[in-house]
Amino acid sequence: MHRSESSTRIRAAVLALSLVALLLVALTAAWGAPGAGGETNPTAESFSGSTDAAPAAQTAGDDADVIRLRNEMVQTDERGTVGVTTRAEIPDRVTELEVTLRSVDAGTDTDIEADGFVPADDSGPDESVWEWDGETADPSLTYAVDANDTVEGEGPLAVDGTHRFVDAGEWALVRTPRVGAVWSYTGQYEGQVRSERETVVAGEGVASQTMAFLGPHEEYVREAAGQRYRLIVPDAADPVASPDEVFGVFAHASTALQVGARDEEVVAFAAPTGEVSWAVRGLQTGDADLWVRDREPAGTAADVWTHEYVHTRQAYRTEASGRWITEASATHYAALFALERGAADFDEFEATLARGERDPDASAVLSDPTTWEGNADYTKGALVAGEIDRRLRVETDGAASLATVLRELNEADRPITNEDVLNAVEAAAAEGADDATAAEVRADAERLTTTRGTAETWGRDAHTAAFGETPAQVGYELADDGIRAAGEYRNRTVARDPVELVAGESLEAAVVASNTGGAAGSYDLSLSVDGEPVENRSGTLDAGAETVEHFEHSFNDPGEYEVQIGSERLTVAVSEPARPSVRGVSTASDRVAAGESVVANATVGNDASVPAGGEIEFRVDGETVATAPVRLDAGEEATVGREITVDDDGGSLGVGSGNVTVSVVGPVDEASTTVTVEGAGLISVDGAPGFGPAVALVSIVVAGTSLARRGRRGE
Numbered sequence: 001m002h003r004s005e006s007s008t009r010i011r012a013a014v015l016a017l018s019l020v021a022l023l024l025v026a027l028t029a030a031w032g033a034p035g036a037g038g039e040t041n042p043t044a045e046s047f048s049g050s051t052d053a054a055p056a057a058q059t060a061g062d063d064a065d066v067i068r069l070r071n072e073m074v075q076t077d078e079r080g081t082v083g084v085t086t087r088a089e090i091p092d093r094v095t096e097l098e099v100t101l102r103s104v105d106a107g108t109d110t111d112i113e114a115d116g117f118v119p120a121d122d123s124g125p126d127e128s129v130w131e132w133d134g135e136t137a138d139p140s141l142t143y144a145v146d147a148n149d150t151v152e153g154e155g156p157l158a159v160d161g162t163h164r165f166v167d168a169g170e171w172a173l174v175r176t177p178r179v180g181a182v183w184s185y186t187g188q189y190e191g192q193v194r195s196e197r198e199t200v201v202a203g204e205g206v207a208s209q210t211m212a213f214l215g216p217h218e219e220y221v222r223e224a225a226g227q228r229y230r231l232i233v234p235d236a237a238d239p240v241a242s243p244d245e246v247f248g249v250f251a252h253a254s255t256a257l258q259v260g261a262r263d264e265e266v267v268a269f270a271a272p273t274g275e276v277s278w279a280v281r282g283l284q285t286g287d288a289d290l291w292v293r294d295r296e297p298a299g300t301a302a303d304v305w306t307h308e309y310v311h312t313r314q315a316y317r318t319e320a321s322g323r324w325i326t327e328a329s330a331t332h333y334a335a336l337f338a339l340e341r342g343a344a345d346f347d348e349f350e351a352t353l354a355r356g357e358r359d360p361d362a363s364a365v366l367s368d369p370t371t372w373e374g375n376a377d378y379t380k381g382a383l384v385a386g387e388i389d390r391r392l393r394v395e396t397d398g399a400a401s402l403a404t405v406l407r408e409l410n411e412a413d414r415p416i417t418n419e420d421v422l423n424a425v426e427a428a429a430a431e432g433a434d435d436a437t438a439a440e441v442r443a444d445a446e447r448l449t450t451t452r453g454t455a456e457t458w459g460r461d462a463h464t465a466a467f468g469e470t471p472a473q474v475g476y477e478l479a480d481d482g483i484r485a486a487g488e489y490r491n492r493t494v495a496r497d498p499v500e501l502v503a504g505e506s507l508e509a510a511v512v513a514s515n516t517g518g519a520a521g522s523y524d525l526s527l528s529v530d531g532e533p534v535e536n537r538s539g540t541l542d543a544g545a546e547t548v549e550h551f552e553h554s555f556n557d558p559g560e561y562e563v564q565i566g567s568e569r570l571t572v573a574v575s576e577p578a579r580p581s582v583r584g585v586s587t588a589s590d591r592v593a594a595g596e597s598v599v600a601n602a603t604v605g606n607d608a609s610v611p612a613g614g615e616i617e618f619r620v621d622g623e624t625v626a627t628a629p630v631r632l633d634a635g636e637e638a639t640v641g642r643e644i645t646v647d648d649d650g651g652s653l654g655v656g657s658g659n660v661t662v663s664v665v666g667p668v669d670e671a672s673t674t675v676t677v678e679g680a681g682l683i684s685v686d687g688a689p690g691f692g693p694a695v696a697l698v699s700i701v702v703a704g705t706s707l708a709r710r711g712r713r714g715e
Helices: 002-032 106-111 243-256 304-312 324-341 346-357 380-395 402-410 418-429 435-450 460-467
Strands: 046-051 066-075 081-089 094-101 113-115 117-119 128-132 140-146 163-167 172-175 179-186 194-201 205-207 211-214 217-224 227-234 265-271 282-285 289-293 474-486 491-493 499-502 506-515 521-529 532-541 546-554 559-565 568-575 581-587 591-593 597-605 612-620 623-632 637-645 659-665 674-685 688-704
Touching: 066 094, 066 179, 066 205, 066 211, 081 094, 094 140, 113 117, 179 194, 194 211, 205 217, 211 265, 217 243, 227 243, 243 265, 243 304, 243 324, 265 304, 282 304, 289 304, 304 324, 324 346, 324 380, 324 402, 346 380, 380 402, 380 418, 380 435, 380 460, 402 418, 402 474, 418 435, 474 499, 474 521, 474 568, 499 506, 506 521, 506 532, 506 559, 506 568, 521 546, 532 546, 597 612, 597 623, 612 637, 623 637
Parallel strands: 066 194, 227 265, 265 289, 499 568
Antiparallel strands: 046 179, 066 081, 081 140, 094 128, 094 179, 113 140, 117 128, 163 172, 172 211, 194 205, 205 211, 217 227, 282 289, 474 491, 474 506, 506 546, 521 532, 521 559, 559 568, 581 597, 591 659, 597 637, 612 623, 612 688, 659 674, 674 688
């Protein structure tokens, strides 16, 4: 009779524990469930994102947080067009997706084959907008784009033809598709949904960020001067310059041109000239993509390969008055670098710049493009850029040069004007000269850019005095582990594009300032957040020296921030920490005497792409008897434990003076945040052990951080 009554009590207790566990799971699911709300309200449970039309890749870590847009290009039977299929892989968290095709006209919607997309109402004259139907797993759009891009050539790089991009039949050198996207998604703790885009060629061919070649080809690769160079040589091309020569001018210019961060990869195409009448001798687009006609040599004073490479290092945008500096500096440096390498002599260098002394270009006002009858930015502009370069080197004893000016322009966060150019010239002169001399250099630069006056080319002796010794060439780049996240969750290198942090963490940046020139030079680095400077580092570097400057900035509020360090620009996405989940529970022993304690261990993990934080609470009969803080990096797992005393008071496991048998119940599944531990007291009856009259419940729960995900923008 005694055993039967005990068994009945045990079954009742187990049933009660099961009901409690199910209730806790239900409450947990309701507590942590993602919400649904407005499309753009950053404080709601539904969020939105977007990409520009430019096909630059945006990357993220976890597949669940990435919208993948893949453009597949293929040649068609219709000459002058290229076929494109844009495919989308959409995470479950995404509720809406709108894709804009900027390479087609809205009037051609009927020629677009859609699978899982429907036409939107807001298409424009030069774009076609499509909305995802919300159901198709892998939607796609198949369409054709015009391959031929023609223009009337202008400038010294112009030739007699009209094409900038073309489908020649057996091969095509074309722009990549311009596809934009906006989307909405749900979820608080999983991190932001971003896009990852790529363009590929179906069959023979290669696609870069903004250009694609379709057809048979050879690809050559070289890593040098902190960059990776890819040269695409079509079978239809007959290049004058060898790959080694092209890579040589790129590497020399990369080292000599200390104007800011280098792109990791430069992609160059040798454009066949046999069947095509090109409008220009070379063209640079995007961040670091370029093509040059196959008949162009590498290393002359009018070297197009160097000219287009210099454009990849110009990160600024211009207003009309500052437009001249772009082509002017590229033309000047192409001639100067050829002279420095010994590929051109001084007479060739001088002849290149002397074009700026001849009318009508000599009478143009550089800051006013409406006065340009010819190509003043390539000719007079190159001469003026060279004169500014020479004057800065002389007046600062090599501490500054035109590269100092361009480096400052590259750090501008808005389109530059000629006034910005003049300010940069004066600031560069002040690095090695007194204020009066710096003002005089600026005044001369102002006369040469805002009036019809022009400079004169200088002779060999003047050139040797200014350029004979390599000037200070101070450049900046992030160290190998340059971007780190620091705080109570982690202290390690993190990915960029964007940098993902949680509130309370700090961004740490290590920047290498190096002087590869032949004279001492100064550096001036600042870290700004949303355009506001917050830290500054400056100093002087001897020739050949380098130093590492460290920056740190804490982000306490969720939101998206634009961070700039020198010419490096970063997007920092800050969110609330995720909530850890309890994956298992155990006890150090299965029997314990009254008055003693038992250690309960909880295994906790973080499945989110951002760090997780919260308090683990150990509860007995609904009362918290111990807590343990949890701080986990993304993907990390840990075990936390606390002692629970077995006695006759509240917070006990079992009753009486006997032993306690402890068994584990839960977690119900890996997503659970609640586990329970069952204990039954053992007492002695007639000298024989037996079950005691009571059962106590131990709960281990996660107390998460605030569920309200706040957005700093749009409030």
